Amino acid sequence: MATRQPFPDSDTADEAVRSTCDDATISKRYATSKGYWTDPYVQYFVRSVGERKAPEINRGYYARVQGMNHLLDAFLRKTKCDCQIVNLGAGLDTTFWRLKDENLMPRKYFEVDFPMIVARKIHNIKTKPPLSKPLIETHSTDSLLLDGHCLDSDRFCIIGTDLRDIPGLEEKLKKFHLNPELPTLFLSECVLVYLTPEQSSKLVNWASDTFHTAMFINYEQKERFLKTGWENADALDMMTVYSVLPQDDVARIERLEFLDEKELLQQLLQHYSICWATKDKLKLGMCFGCLHSICKYVHFGYRHCS
Numbered sequence: 001m002a003t004r005q006p007f008p009d010s011d012t013a014d015e016a017v018r019s020t021c022d023d024a025t026i027s028k029r030y031a032t033s034k035g036y037w038t039d040p041y042v043q044y045f046v047r048s049v050g051e052r053k054a055p056e057i058n059r060g061y062y063a064r065v066q067g068m069n070h071l072l073d074a075f076l077r078k079t080k081c082d083c084q085i086v087n088l089g090a091g092l093d094t095t096f097w098r099l100k101d102e103n104l105m106p107r108k109y110f111e112v113d114f115p116m117i118v119a120r121k122i123h124n125i126k127t128k129p130p131l132s133k134p135l136i137e138t139h140s141t142d143s144l145l146l147d148g149h150c151l152d153s154d155r156f157c158i159i160g161t162d163l164r165d166i167p168g169l170e171e172k173l174k175k176f177h178l179n180p181e182l183p184t185l186f187l188s189e190c191v192l193v194y195l196t197p198e199q200s201s202k203l204v205n206w207a208s209d210t211f212h213t214a215m216f217i218n219y220e221q222k223e224r225f226l227k228t229g230w231e232n233a234d235a236l237d238m239m240t241v242y243s244v245l246p247q248d249d250v251a252r253i254e255r256l257e258f259l260d261e262k263e264l265l266q267q268l269l270q271h272y273s274i275c276w277a278t279k280d281k282l283k284l285g286m287c288f289g290c291l292h293s294i295c296k297y298v299h300f301g302y303r304h305c306s
């Protein structure tokens with residue numbers, strides 16, 4: 001086992017990184033208040049709608065959230081929900097509650113973030129019944145673990161740890177029964193960019209070494225997967241994602257707010273990408289070729305999970 005590195009929570013740089021989870025949640029809260037997509041849970045993490053955001057920012061978040069959700073849902077449907085999800089650097093993300101509402105739950109949904117962020121999230125869950133009720137509904141025994149830094153239930157687990165400490169991450173995920181034999185989806189939405197290239201490669205490498213049937217979806221950087229043991233990797237810039245999302249919904253959100261400078265949106269979208277990598281020992285057919293076919297698959301291959 002590698003020597004564990006100390007990563008003190010008090011570090012100023014880490015504090016700046018942690019604050020990015022508020023930026024993301026505030027922006028998502030604002031976009032949902034304008035009707036870009038529906039999220040009844042984000043209000044419990046950010047109470048006020050906050051300052052106005054420019055339409056291109058809202059459309060950028062729309063493309064990011066819809067693009068990630070399409071890939072995630074495609075994985076769940078391909079595995080018939082007989083899988084687990086690990087959301088790395090989840091922040092105050094609300095995907096667990098969306099999947100519960102849509103009857104599309106994996107066997108277990110894990111989230112990882114810094115202990116300080118996890119403590120805040122758990123406090124919100126404890127004190128807000130609309131957040132705690134779905135969790136209790138999906139838990140069958142009396143073994144619910146809910147303390148300041150960790151939550152573990154049958155279907156949802158939140159772990160406070162540093163993603164740069166791979167042995168620590170692995171130990172905690174194992175403790176809460178992450179199963180290397182189960183198809184596994186890793187999500188990292190705007191997270192790897194806060195690690196050095198070496199640290200993020202180690203993380204992506206660990207995922208590829210540990211799970212034989214898996215997918216890794218990363219919003220932001222593109223060039224990291226094929227060198228790290230994944231069988232297939234693909235990427236789309238967000239301009240392309242925007243153009244292959246269901247166009248009736250895109251037309252709907254474009255009517256929400258007038259966008260004066262289309263070039264600004266274009267520049268913003270071209271700057272980001274979603275990339276994904278897969279390995280498929282179980283031959284589930286997880287080599288998702290392009291998001292266009294995933295969008296079709298998600299729309300027409302609909303299937304609930306329990």
Ligand SMILES: C[S@@+](CC[C@H](N)C(=O)[O-])C[C@H]1O[C@@H](n2cnc3c(N)ncnc32)[C@H](O)[C@@H]1O
Pocket residue numbers: 017018019020021024025088089090091092093112113114117161162163164188189190191194195
């Ligand atoms: C920009 S936020 C994104 C949050 C969430 N994925 C979303 O899109 O709403 C980045 C998140 O990554 C987390 N993060 C960054 N580096 C981390 C590390 N080394 N260990 C644990 N969490 C980390 C931050 O605390 C923060 O919650």
